[in-house]
Amino acid sequence: MKKNKGIIFTGLVIGLISVLLVKFGNPANMGFCIACFIRDTAGALGLHRAEAVQYVRPEIIGIVIGAFLMSIAGKEFKVRGGSAPLTRFVLGFFVMIGALMFLGCPLRMILRLAGGDLNAIFGILGFAGGIFVGVLFLNKGFSLRRTYELPKLEGIIMPSVTVVLFILLVAFPSLLLFSEKGPGASHAPIYFSLIDGLIVGVLAQKNKLCCAGGIRDVIMFKDFHLISGFLAIFIAALVGNLLLGQFKLGFVDQPIAHTDGLWNFLGMGLVGFASVLLGGCPLRQLILSAEGNIDSAITVLGLVFGAAFAHNFNLASSAQGPTLNGKVAVVIGFIVVFLIGYFNIEKSTEVEIKEGVEIEI
Amino acid sequence: MLRLKFKVVDARGRSCPEPVLMTKNAIKDNSNVQVLVDSNVAKENVTRFAINSGYKVEVKEEKDSYILTLTK
Numbered sequence: 001m002k003k004n005k006g007i008i009f010t011g012l013v014i015g016l017i018s019v020l021l022v023k024f025g026n027p028a029n030m031g032f033c034i035a036c037f038i039r040d041t042a043g044a045l046g047l048h049r050a051e052a053v054q055y056v057r058p059e060i061i062g063i064v065i066g067a068f069l070m071s072i073a074g075k076e077f078k079v080r081g082g083s084a085p086l087t088r089f090v091l092g093f094f095v096m097i098g099a100l101m102f103l104g105c106p107l108r109m110i111l112r113l114a115g116g117d118l119n120a121i122f123g124i125l126g127f128a129g130g131i132f133v134g135v136l137f138l139n140k141g142f143s144l145r146r147t148y149e150l151p152k153l154e155g156i157i158m159p160s161v162t163v164v165l166f167i168l169l170v171a172f173p174s175l176l177l178f179s180e181k182g183p184g185a186s187h188a189p190i191y192f193s194l195i196d197g198l199i200v201g202v203l204a205q206k207n208k209l210c211c212a213g214g215i216r217d218v219i220m221f222k223d224f225h226l227i228s229g230f231l232a233i234f235i236a237a238l239v240g241n242l243l244l245g246q247f248k249l250g251f252v253d254q255p256i257a258h259t260d261g262l263w264n265f266l267g268m269g270l271v272g273f274a275s276v277l278l279g280g281c282p283l284r285q286l287i288l289s290a291e292g293n294i295d296s297a298i299t300v301l302g303l304v305f306g307a308a309f310a311h312n313f314n315l316a317s318s319a320q321g322p323t324l325n326g327k328v329a330v331v332i333g334f335i336v337v338f339l340i341g342y343f344n345i346e347k348s349t350e351v352e353i354k355e356g357v358e359i360e361i
Numbered sequence: 362m363l364r365l366k367f368k369v370v371d372a373r374g375r376s377c378p379e380p381v382l383m384t385k386n387a388i389k390d391n392s393n394v395q396v397l398v399d400s401n402v403a404k405e406n407v408t409r410f411a412i413n414s415g416y417k418v419e420v421k422e423e424k425d426s427y428i429l430t431l432t433k
Contacts, residue, residue, distance in 0.1 A: 003409070076401045083376060138382060146374030149425075208402050213377065221381060221410055279376040295376070353387055354369040359430075360397060 003229045008203035011232025017196045018111050018233075019240030021059070024188035028246070028255035029115040031237070032059060032200065033108035034282035035099035036256075039298070039307035039316075040184050041165070047304065048311035052182025056169040058190050061162040062197020064290040068159040074206065079155035081294030084144035087340055088295050091274045092302025093309070094333035095282060098274065100307065100316035101267030101330050102126075103257055105282045106211035108273070109268060110230065112257060114237035116249035119257050119264055126265035130272025131215045137341040138220070142277065144344060147295060153313045155292035158300075165262075166194070183256055184247040205291060210284035212275035231273035256319065263322040263330070270333045277341055368392050372407070373399040373426055381410045384431070388414060391433060392427070401428040 018031025027316040043054030071077040113120040214227030241247040275281050288296035308315040315326040368387045372380035380403040387394045404427045411418045411431045419430040
């Protein structure tokens with residue numbers, strides 16, 4: 001229990017902050033949503049023209065900067081990459097397609113449930129199912145191969161980009177697109193969002209919080225360390241929502257959600273499957289991208305591209321439900337991720353293991 | 362000084378959860394294992410897994426990597 005303290009604390013703080021962000025203006029059950037916020041940011045830059053979801057979310061900027069600073073302070077900032085980057089881009093793309101089918105990343109999924117949105121149950125079942133399938137591939141020897149050291153500058157680029165975004169947001173907002181109504185128009189004050197992002201970035205980097213890793217580790221290693229953080233988010237957000245009157249139990253008329261159980265299940269199934277092959281959920285990818293992991297930075301770009309694509313081609317669901325295009329895209333996603341899984345199974349998993357080496361201790 | 366036979370697992374550069382999985386495969390037959398990793402998160406994960414599996418873990422830091430020595 002003692003060794004899980006840090007991650008439980010992180011989870012509790014994220015849960016509480018999420019509830020407060022909603023109180024101060026973020027869309028309901030969306031204190032944090034990495035997929036939605038990346039999508040909104042892509043919209044603000046005009047990468048898609050869905051007018052309801054355009055805003056540079058300072059939470060994303062805060063998470064990246066917080067994780068960047070914490071990784072330097074903890075001597076964990078290390079610039080590396082080269083582990084199948086384009087494959088990771090494609091996996092990131094389909095994580096976003098799945099998330100926008102469900103309407104939320106794994107973090108928002110848990111926040112939706114904590115707000116009483118029972119549709120999230122189908123999402124969680126799908127997510128766990130997707131992770132289970134991913135674990136089968138890992139156990140068969142799936143690997144995107146190793147990373148190598150890269151020049152320091154590579155690792156500085158991602159945090160720098162977010163600083164530029166923040167400067168644009170506060171000093172040159174006329175260059176950006178902003179929603180006048182819809183979820184993109186609902187947001188907490190800029191600095192409140194930024195500070196909350198910073199706190200989450202620092203804590204999640206330090207304690208390696210990952211929503212996909214939690215369920216994966218339970219299935220693979222019967223290790224409950226990571227999932228304890230995931231559960232802590234739920235408990236803190238649930239209590240916070242109840243105290244602030246933000247809890248509404250039921251399936252229908254839930255905020256920024258639809259009631260199509262099958263596609264909620266399949267959407268998050270795709271997110272779980274692809275996230276396990278990537279080694280982490282969207283939040284974890286964002287954190288890793290800030291601490292010098294260039295493959296994760298490429299994954300984040302895949303998320304951005306997927307978000308823009310989803311809205312330009314009418315793949316994203318709405319409160320009215322999923323679209324036909326979105327359903328086709330999720331099915332294609334499963335096929336592509338399956339192929340990526342199959343063709344990356346290392347034939348000889350023993351390749352990195354040497355037997356019978358004599359060592360003096 | 363004690364000389365023991367070890368399996369050596371090179372998990373440097375591998376992303377989560379591969380170092381743990383490689384360790385899991387290596388300790389299946391209860392042998393002593395030495396694991397090389399190059400990130401703090403892999404060090405923590407492998408250590409946690411090894412201790413949960415009843416191993417003693419000794420960590421040595423070397424330049425850019427960690428050498429984890431797992432013995433029963």
